[in-house]
Amino acid sequence: MAATVADQVVERVTALMASGDARTQADAIRRVAAEMDRSVSATSSAFYAGRRAAAEEAEARASRSAAGARLPAVGRPRPRLYAEMLPLVEAGATIEQAARRFGDEDEADEIAAGFARWLLDERLGAADEAELAEARRRITALEAETRGLRRDLTRATQALSRVHAIADDALGASRDL
Structure with missing residues (x-):
């Protein structure tokens, strides 16, 4: 099976983070965007789409290996969601735009408020x-x-x-x- 752009982006961002060449995930995404001559938002979208696809594939494999037992659907924990939103916000999107991208319109305000609290806690707590x-x-x-x-x-x-x-x-x- 041929690697998609999303797969390539995930692989390169992961490699930059693992090698320590990028301080943050957002920095790695920006560097990959420059390397691939793509916009930061397109690269970020490809990265998160690739990660979601990999997670869904891993979940599908796990459910198949559970001898037919059906696993309950598990939503993304909020801190993980917020970590996925962070590169978009750092790239210039508003918190509300990032929230709409990762949730439906009904949840967007709740996600945005939670992200703002999380970001403040992260910045204050991670001196x-x-x-x-x-x-x-x-x-x-x-x-x-x-x-x-x-x-x-x-x-x-x-x-x-x-x-x-x-x-x-x-x-x-x-x-x-």
Whole structure:
């Protein structure tokens, strides 16, 4: 059986992700789009269509091997759906457009709202360790700088107090004359 464009896209995106040449799935899809001289949205569509076809084929094989037992239809878990929507949104689609693409019109608003919450949780919860280490280093540096500035302020205050005392003594001595 000949490989479809969707199969080729899935294979190439998977290879880029496995090799570490692409940081994110969206980055891999953009790179494959450039390599194949296709639009990002067309490549993204081919990728997800290929993945769905592979999943359906695997499910069909599993149901055939279950000795005729019928497996219940299982819907996509929402986080998986949201992960599939992410490259479309990163490529410029609105959340609502991506939601309509992956669900019917009746579910689109619910999917879009869930995606927005999921994205916020993902961005807040998945702080990059390097960014976190950099932030901690910066906090430590700022605390050290603050301590130094406080010492300088204390010395300046003490110096001004001495200058005040000397000035008062000098003015008092000149009045006595």
